[in-house]
Amino acid sequence: MQEYFDELTEYATSLLTGDEVLTTSFSAEDSDFVRFNQAAVRQAGRVVQKRMEISLIRGQRHASVGMTLSGGLELDRAHVRKQTISLRELLPQLPEDPYLLYSTDVRSSETHGENSLPEASDATSAILSSSRGADLVGLYAGGGIHRGFGNSLGQRNWFSSYSFNLDWSLYHRQDKAVKLNQSGFRWNAAKFDEKLAGGKEQLAVLSKEARILKPGRYRVFLSPAAVWEIMGTLSWGGFGLKDHRTKQTSLLQMIEGAARLDESVNISENTAEGVAPNFQGAGFIRPERVPLIERGCFQSCLASPRSAKEYDVQTNGASASESPQSLDIEEGDVPSSEVLSRLETGLYINNLHYLNYSDRPNCRMTGMTRFATFWVENGNISAPLNVMRFDETLYRLFGTNLIGLTTEREFMLDPTTYGSRSTFSARMPGALIEDFALTL
Amino acid sequence: MHAKIEESFRRNLPAVDFCSLRLVDESSEDICVRQDVLEPVHRSTDMGAMITVIAGGGLGYAATSDLSEAGIRSALRDAQYWAKRTAGKCVVDFSKIEMASPQGEYRTPVRSSWTSMSLKDKVSLLMNESQRLKTDDRIVDWEAGMSFVETRSLYLTSAGGRVEQEISQLAPSLVVTANEGTETQTRTLNGHGPCRQGGLEVLEEVGFLEAAPVLAAEALQLLGAPNCPSGTMDLLLAPDQMILQIHESIGHPLELDRILGDERNYAGTTFVTLDMFGSYRYGSELLNITFDPTLPNEFASFGFDDEGQPATKEYLIRRGILERPLGAGVSQQRASMAGVANSRAQSWNRPPIDRMANLNLEIGSSSLPEMINAVERGIYMKSNCSWSIDDSRNKFQFGCEWAQLIEDGELTAIVKKPNYRGVSGTFWRNLRMVGDEKTHDILGTPNCGKGEPNQVIRVGHASPACLFSNVEVLGGE
Known part of the structure; x- marks a missing residue:
């Protein structure tokens, strides 16, 4: 695959005339997807796709085209040639772009994953066999993911990874369910059985009569997955340089006002310990770590090349969306073993759902509890809870109302598959919070 | 190209209960002027096919961008593989599911095609709307854009079904953001909702050319407005x-x-x-x-769905x-x-x-x-x-x-x-x-x-x- 991409980049480069510069960006996957409902298969299949993006640059004029590749060299060369000519014809119609920035410092790199995955159908058989009689629903997604960057200056970057992500839940009835996940680079049937057994134990608690809470303020524990949901919403316009400079960031009160988070909160983009490629579409290499919030205060933004040029700062290799891909929150000082006793009485929230801003400039978010959320009394899980809506600011959640973050953190691979399988991940602690506002 | 793919599919049909090929050939163009500067113009082409096979009660699919005869044959094998491996393990016995085998075609009615205006004129139009959004120093970000997609699809079934569809969709957008201290307010053209099937006539239909000054004025009004009561x-x-x-x-x-x-x-x-x-x-x-889905200019109209139902x-x-x-x-x-x-x-x-x-x-x-x-x-x-x-x-x-x-x-x-x-x-x-x-x-x-x-x-x-x-x-x- 790498040779194929290199060959197409070489070919595209050979088509250049005069002072033209070209960049190529490659994305491919060979994935098996098996969708389950009621411990049976709903849909199963394979998706093989390859895409390349070519940007043609002459001076400050540039344009780009994305194309699906067939995998046949002759056909794809013809496609590349046609599109490159078309871009060349487009350039005179375009004005000069004052914010064009691409890497001219040639920094090549290669990361090759090892393929230790089983046949997806073998994993499927194991899943179906173990879960017979249970109401299991979810998706197994596995296979190779490939990313590449090249330019006519000679830079080449390559990343390949072979992973799986089994994102699933076990249902008791209606909306009472336990959310589970097993992901990584090697399938382990015993580990699946262990998770299944653990899930069934939680289902026993979920089968008890649900407690119905009134809106009000409660002490809560947010699991690492629930914390990631909040951070996922914050990542939507919270950390990008463009959002900061145009005052659209949801951290506006932290930037322009006096709002801050608790001293114990340190958030960074931790590329070194994530699973995403360390290069981006304009050829820049991401630093190992970008501190975003340190000791509760704003530290730095994610700056794409375009924003960096516009606002005259250094890029730190962020993608065009300026969202984190390997988000990391430093551990706190609450041992996970003490979470229930320190929660004492309140909600143990395993998952949150469908968050959105209800007041963006004040970083207030609303969302729902989902899956296994339990009522805890005197340090013991006593009953499942019906879903509740919350509406809270980040500054209360991780500031004035934060009791503490857990000492243990969870490393989670993003199971999303929009367009293609994600390479995002997060390392999150759990959070003990008081006076958490439930509204509906 | 589409004809060759159809021939490959027909020539290599496996002996199964049902088999279909759904070819999607899509091209798109995104143009946006932000703060009176043209953002990178982006074009995209995307073509591939999904094969679906029902055999022995199982269902399998295989999607590929390799549309050569060898590629179609390989996808047919992959889809058959998954159908075989899921037989008896599915939520329903797919051999008992009746699949449509339709004949027909559908095309979005277009009055003014996307290509009837040059790129330069489109950029000029968006530049004009962008400039009309910046009415005050408190306006800190603003943009005008258009996103056009043309999708040609072909649906074939093993029983002789054949549907061709050609859909054109345009989504124009205007966004203006005003700020004062710790307050920021954004107005958009209909909350990003104006998108319809058709060509450039959509711009007039959704009021794109009149909206900029109104949106800018409303964003500024909101800056000084009190909070919504409870x-x-x-x-x-x-x-x-x-x-x-x-x-x-x-x-x-x-x-x-x-x-x-x-x-x-x-x-x-x-x-x-x-x-x-x-x-x-x-x-x-x-x-x-x-x-x-039968309305001619709404965003998700079609003649047949993706499994051939009219x-x-x-x-x-x-x-x-x-x-x-x-x-x-x-x-x-x-x-x-x-x-x-x-x-x-x-x-x-x-x-x-x-x-x-x-x-x-x-x-x-x-x-x-x-x-x-x-x-x-x-x-x-x-x-x-x-x-x-x-x-x-x-x-x-x-x-x-x-x-x-x-x-x-x-x-x-x-x-x-x-x-x-x-x-x-x-x-x-x-x-x-x-x-x-x-x-x-x-x-x-x-x-x-x-x-x-x-x-x-x-x-x-x-x-x-x-x-x-x-x-x-x-x-x-």
């Missing part, structure tokens, strides 16, 4: 918020695959159950909801009573219930599932002044900016960009950060007045997410303005 009151919603309300609290809960449990791990379940159809009072007598208009809710789910052929047979032609996939690389297409609230008889006059204490909200709902599609909270109080039958103060929340069933039963044709708008969304593997799809919604009673309204911090 309390229970009447709520008048403009079409560009109604579409979100319909989408989240009627569209998704009525999807038959959600009712059957397929979506429970990702998008969620639904409070709707199979026994509710035919009797459940979803809304007041004034609520009439239709699924209608498009027809169907009532889902009539005079407030739930009649029919949003379920396509496979789901209909799993549930033994009539549905609609809504089997849709994002593209060639995702399998079709139950989806919304054009989901509309039918026009009523009240004028906008009549609805305002009917309110003693209430609020008028427009342009969606926030959406959140539980996984059973019951408890929701939505936010809008702009609102105006209604006091004693008159529109009064403008307020910022308007939100409201409620529960789907009770909310729709409080539908008090439905607007007439003058209050009606045809809009949509290009980004409806659902499914495993995940898919985003383009959906159309049309609605008049509507008035609701007893709604919990709230503002910002």
